[in-house]
Amino acid sequence: MTSPIYLTNETRQSNIQPDLLIDHALVISKDKIVDVIPQSSIHNLYPKTESNVEITNLGQSLLMPGFVNAHCHAAMTLLRGVNDNLSLQDWLDQVIYPLEQKFVSDEFVYQGTQHAIAEMLRSGTTCFQDMYFMPDQASKAVHEAGIRANIGLMVVENKTSWADDAEDCISKGLKVRDDFKQLDLIDFSFAPHAIYSVSEQTLEKLVMLSNELAINLQIHLHECPTEINDSLQKHKQRPFELATKLALLSPQFNTAHMTQLIDNEIEEIAQSGTHVIHCPQSNLKLASGVCPVVKLLDAGVNVAIGTDGAASNNDLDMLSEIQSAVWLSSRAIHDKFEGEVNILEETHLNNQPSLTAYQGLYAGTMGGAKALGISDKVGSLEIGKQADFISIDLSSIEAQPVYDPISQVVYSTSRDQVTHVWVAGKCLLDNRQLTTLNESLIIKNTRQWQKKISSYLKSL
């Protein structure tokens, strides 16, 4: 594979520099990266005459680690665009929960996850975390597609089409883990929906199981102001205080959203090694708030990026998510959100985004790998690591000239420029064609769901 090649190093996320090699080649064998060499030495070191050598010249492309989408509800792709312009709680109560009650089934989750994987592969995502019902169906879709995933074992107290209650969610989830845990590309985590939808007793049990089984725990936390206000009224404490009391905070704990944070909470997150998954577009769409990414990075917190589900985004495009994260981190925006008086002066003094393009890219690759506990395997292009990487075409009119490939990718690249995707050394997107998924069948299935859901909505 030819270059330029972007690599990431294990360095402090708030103060990192890209490691960019020009005119280099990546050498892979089976599922691993085995060498990174100058292009000029390819033919000497790996002569084409050897039958097991295959050389792919990708022209003026950037090779980089695949994106790690650290928070997603894959099957909800089937609900993309059913309703807009609602705040989080109204959107959940009036739209999502009733539709899920009516339509979520094995087939819904399997076909919805397939659609999501197709979209993610076509936009350069090589690994995603999922939080949804029927994790057996999601695991099946992941395994067949060959993408890497962390399947969250969703836990809620109320009866759903997946389970009768939280206890049932846990026992069914653990069975799914037993059935699929031998697969190399699938990991599992516990995924209690939120502090407000799962009891203290259940959360305590999940903390115990998470420690015992050494698997991550991911939850929606401090997503919007209503969540904080409701908790203050009901429990006289912020959800974060409850999470701390229940010993949730740890390097195995992933918190999605975190738009409402005060300084001492940021300090506790940093000290505990808890990861924060920033989902900027979903937070904007549902008017939830903005995660204080720069403060978190300055405190030493690992920040990852997630798209959330396509129903609240409305896509699974990590490139645009990273771009949004970088722009939203602008000091001017945060000064405004935090109510400081000196907005204009600050804007003049510091009119650049506070997050660099590379920090955004790092959060969308290595940050996600760290959060999901797989940074020893993926997240960067290093010898010995898994060959999870993508190729982005920088030769088109929209991409030229290229002064800085990292800047180009973050500020002016669209997902259509992702030409190739490899996961564990296997090419899953070849010149924009999916190799393991039937794109036309996926579209046909999704259209059938759209017809069913549309006619149900009309009948209400």
Ligand SMILES: [Zn+2]
């Ligand atoms: Zn979510």
